[in-house]
Amino acid sequence: MAVKEFEKPELKEYSDVPLLEKKATAHLAPFKSKEEFQSSLGYPGELVDNWQDAALDKMGDLLKKYRSLRVYLDSCIQCGACTDKCHYYLGTKDPSNMPVGRQNLLRSVYRRYFTLPGKYFPKLVGAVDLTKEVLDDWYSYYHQCSQCRRCAVFCPMGIDTAEISMAAREIMDSVGVGQKYCNEIIGKVHKIGNNLGLPEPALADTLEGLEEDVKDETDIDVKYPLDQKDSDILLVTPSADFFAEPHVDGLIGYGKVFHQAGLSWTLSSHASEAANFGMFIGSYANMRKLAMRIREAALDLNVKRIVFGECGHAWRVAYSFLNTLAGPFDFLDPKYPVPQHICEVTYDLIQKNVLQFDKSANDDMVVTYHDSCNVARASNMGDVIGGQFTIPRDIIKATTNHFYDMDESTIKEKTFCCGGGGGLLTDDLMELRMKGALPRMEALKRVVDDYGVTHMAAICAICKSQFSKALGYYGFEIDQIISLHQLVGNALIMNKKEL
């Protein structure tokens, strides 16, 4: 689908905070989910008759289940510290895309029905009735949040807008208003095993093709095994890694690492998807169901370790939630954390001198690194504070000669989302995606101008897909986004050892 006409933001030398334009992106809303996809997730197929009551009941239910929701709705002092922190506000100028503006859409209804002053003095405290217009605003603006948590880092109370947008999406789903992109994909995972609906034979075929490609390139038989029982490692990776560019170069890299280290590993056709879109729609039950596939695959294939490929939100669910959702993993090797990130595996092997690199293989690139939001702000690596920032950078430095970080205010815990996270990586939100990419593109432009950076590495399938579009849109080359393990794969010195 072509990008619809809309005003293109200008890449400025110094980013500034725009003056607000009310309702600038009120017209943006993703396609709604059809009845069949709604019902397969256990939600009503269309807006239910008594939707107001049902929505308020659901809100009341969530307020008793999630401390975050309750505390965050109560604790905002409307100080405005977050107002210039969201990439969607910076790109769209719409005040409902300021984190507090977005939260207030739900907070004003919460105040109206769940607090004393809101019941008796609604105007005084900015409380509003739950009308159809409010519901439409919820649908628009809670699908203009990528749940990247940048606001949560800056908020003096730690209010996490992601928690609120997840709750809002769950409330909407429960009254029959779901988002097509997320709900259709979750349905596919339940039915087939991955986001792309890639069945087992197609997957096997793709992996065979990969083996041939790598053989042609290196003259070495690197294997990309599928459903190989009794392997040591189960690799769970986003399905985009199987054929999308530049994702697949990352998968090639993982295979080379495992091969060179002599580790036995396998992919699973049952759990052929790392991403867990249950988180995007705020549904614990769906998230759990999706996570259970990974447990089932690990048991079925009798592996000793679980390793996740490059995928941001997947790593959040894996690192922060998997043990809770689908644990305990006491049947795995206790010597390793469950699960591990592919970067942790590679990093450990580098530390142990198992992997050697010829950095000059990447000399055609000057590299910067994009911290994917959910890796940076919702997970960790290597069990030292800040490992999620240092480990990927240390791997890049071990595999390339030319690395430069972007501006400090746009990386690590302050990183900007790519603009496509949180279930928004869909063509019907292209305007939002391109505008939301603005802050990252501006930061990239500065290192391109200052240091001659040619490529940006990332460890998230959504980031890679989103930047492939956004780079072209802002006048860069679309292949300037690369997988981190592409650098690893390029520079890794391989010898022909037989397993």
Place this chain on the structure above:
Amino acid sequence: MSLVTIIYGSLFYFATLILFAGIAYRIYEYATIPAPLKIPTPPAPKTKRGVAVRLFREVVFFESLFHSAKWTWLFGWLFHFALLLAFFRHLRYATDPVWFWVSWEIVQAAGHYAAYMMLLGLIGLLVRRIFVDRVRHISAPSDYLILILIIGIALSGLMMKWYPTDIFALKQFIIGLIYFSWSELPSDFMLLLHLGLVLLLMIIFPYSKLLHAPGLFFSPTRNQTDTARDSRHIADWARKLES
């Protein structure tokens, strides 16, 4: 006993009840609602001790705010710190004999000058709320009124330097309330205004955004340890999904 004394005395009991029972109830609610998933933001501590240090830095220095909005941090911190100093100074009306450190010259003087600091902070916050378009956009009437209310408290308190009251009688009144043996409240306008505004603040506390005070301690992004891979963190309602 004057009517003013009866009204203010009764209001003091009422407001104190609302304030303490209200906050206690909110804390009970926050503490008993489960946090079913680990969601700490970086830099996330691995230990409870680390969490304590993090919360200390947030509460005492407003660390996150410092990184996000320097003017808001400056005005907000000045106001809150001044509030603490003013509170210490006022303890001389509620402790008998006066706690030794409360009567120190430095505590009393700091508490006095704190009024100016508080006004500076509050007016800064108000100006920001009015003139920064993004902050103006999010402001409800209550956001302005709470600032104005506290400005009123600070101003009326400060004005008592020029419109003095019988502070011995005032202390008698306060101590009388504490020990349930009432005595007359001096009925000077500035004092009644000052006390009235304070009572109003106490009453709205548990029903307003002032709940950010207990809220911060229950904020999962700030109070959780980053130990998700080490142990399961499962809520009771979530465990029911497993059967």
